[in-house]
Amino acid sequence: MILQKPTKELTITWEPLPDDFVLPDDPVENIQQPLLAAALTDALGAAGYIQPDMLIGSNFGLVATVNKKIVVKAPDWFYVPHVQPVPPEIIRHSYTPHLEGDAVAVVMEFLSQEEGGELSIRSTPPYGKLYFYEQVLQVPTYVTYDPYERSLEVRYLEEDKYVLHRPDANGRYWIPQLELFLGIWYGERLRQTTNWLRWWDVEGNLLLWSAEQAEQERQRAEQERQRAEQERQRAEQERQRADFLAAKLRELGVDPDALN
Known part of the structure; x- marks a missing residue:
């Protein structure tokens, strides 16, 4: 051509x-x-x-x-x-x-x-x-x-x-x-x-460069991990609080399960 x-x-x-x-x-x-x-x-x-x-x-x-x-x-x-x-x-x-x-x-x-x-x-x-x-x-x-x-x-x-x-x-x-x-x-x-x-x-x-994108994704994943950990800790605190209240009610002769 x-x-x-x-x-x-x-x-x-x-x-x-x-x-x-x-x-x-x-x-x-x-x-x-x-x-x-x-x-x-x-x-x-x-x-x-x-x-x-x-x-x-x-x-x-x-x-x-x-x-x-x-x-x-x-x-x-x-x-x-x-x-x-x-x-x-x-x-x-x-x-x-x-x-x-x-x-x-x-x-x-x-x-x-x-x-x-x-x-x-x-x-x-x-x-x-x-x-x-x-x-x-x-x-x-x-x-x-x-x-x-x-x-x-x-x-x-x-x-x-x-x-x-x-x-x-x-x-x-x-x-x-x-x-x-x-x-x-x-x-x-x-x-x-x-x-x-x-x-x-x-x-x-x-x-962004590919390395910047990878770092951004790493930071995002780390933030998600931290949020998940905070939620786990919050749930654990709520569970411990509920167990503590249930134990107090039993000390007072109250069945906590009967209150639900």
């Missing part, structure tokens, strides 16, 4: 990778990048947002053929609403939009030490990331985040150009493709205390 789409001087096609094509295997720049990405996916899964036909990935190759040359970018996090299934024995190593499923809906990049890497508009090979997501993949929502500077920016594709949008009063951004808000939350996960990216639903409820 080849879809032709001229974009100015670009000819973009969506073609299967050759069997002998070697995907780039660049290491992440720091240990925090995969942790940030995993936390985003974990919260979606724990809240039941992830469906079998979705594709959510991290440091995973997105592929396009530009002017007859294969171009691959591996964003820190991305979301595709619907992809075609692959046989169970096949492991997906890359994703080509339009050929294997929907266009990529959301891409996130965590800012690196490379000057302008994630915001580069370089329009010649090697294409800048912003240019590639904007002009080649045409991703509707592009997120860039610097956890150290606590800087979050969200761009929406409007008339083939990214437009920087403002956060709401809570400092969060609406991500229409997921119908969720995205914002910064400072706290601990997996013994790492930092500025995490987190999701909130339309009503402002924080989507």
Whole structure:
């Protein structure tokens, strides 16, 4: 399947990778990048947002053929609403939009030490990331985040150009493709205390990580156990009081059973 789409001087096609094509295997720049990405996916899964036909990935190759040359970018996090299934024995190593499923809906990049890497508009090979997501993949929502500077920016594709949008009063951004808000939350996960990216639903409820859900359930179960124990103790106190009163009545020559 080849879809032709001229974009100015670009000819973009969506073609299967050759069997002998070697995907780039660049290491992440720091240990925090995969942790940030995993936390985003974990919260979606724990809240039941992830469906079998979705594709959510991290440091995973997105592929396009530009002017007859294969171009691959591996964003820190991305979301595709619907992809075609692959046989169970096949492991997906890359994703080509339009050929294997929907266009990529959301891409996130965590800012690196490379000057302008994630915001580069370089329009010649090697294409800048912003240019590639904007002009080649045409991703509707592009997120860039610097956890150290606590800087979050969200761009929406409007008339083939990214437009920087403002956060709401809570400092969060609406991500229409997921119908969720995205914002910064400072706290601990997996013994790492930092500025995490987190999701909130339309009503402002924080989507919990799976560990937070488990802890919440543990606390709820403990509260139920304590309530049950209090009820047991109350019942035991009532029984002891009734036994005491019955014993007093018998001392007075009154049969307590005859009073019932």
